[in-house]
Amino acid sequence: MVTTNGSARPAAVSAADALDSLGDIPGGRTPSCPNPEVVARAKRRRFTAEYKQKILAEVDAAKESGEIGRLLRRHGLYSSHLSKWRREREIGVIEGLTPQKRGPKVKVDLRTLEYQKLQRENERLADQLRKAEIVIDVQKKVAMLLGRPFPEVTER
Numbered sequence: 001m002v003t004t005n006g007s008a009r010p011a012a013v014s015a016a017d018a019l020d021s022l023g024d025i026p027g028g029r030t031p032s033c034p035n036p037e038v039v040a041r042a043k044r045r046r047f048t049a050e051y052k053q054k055i056l057a058e059v060d061a062a063k064e065s066g067e068i069g070r071l072l073r074r075h076g077l078y079s080s081h082l083s084k085w086r087r088e089r090e091i092g093v094i095e096g097l098t099p100q101k102r103g104p105k106v107k108v109d110l111r112t113l114e115y116q117k118l119q120r121e122n123e124r125l126a127d128q129l130r131k132a133e134i135v136i137d138v139q140k141k142v143a144m145l146l147g148r149p150f151p152e153v154t155e156r
Helices: 015-022 049-061 067-075 079-091 093-097 110-145
Strands: none
Touching: 049 067, 049 079, 067 079
8 A cells, every 4th residue: 555655654643634634533532513602692683685685586576385494494584573564565665674673653733832931941041030030139138238228210
């Protein structure tokens, strides 16, 4: 038997070659596993309208039994995605399939905004008036202490 280097003796086998060959042997080393660490916080998936339309077109074209299930597994989707996307498609093709912002809808009423603005202005003016009245009272007391009576102003 002749080896690759031309000699009758087998060439020395490196440790790396020996470990690589163990994966082929039953009972040998198994291939490396994927990292089992879980992400701390899962991220919500968002699908574009074009992607949804493409998937719905593939589902509509599916004829054989089990073909839709294979399609869903291949793309990592659920059947509830399909039913929701079909409802959205009935509402409007592109508009209905675009991702919606989550959370409660904010209703802006112009009258409410104007009311809040006027209320803040009223509080500011009331605070200014209170400070002005304090200053006037102090001036009156100082004038009385100095013997200069403060002239009374009658309101009209």
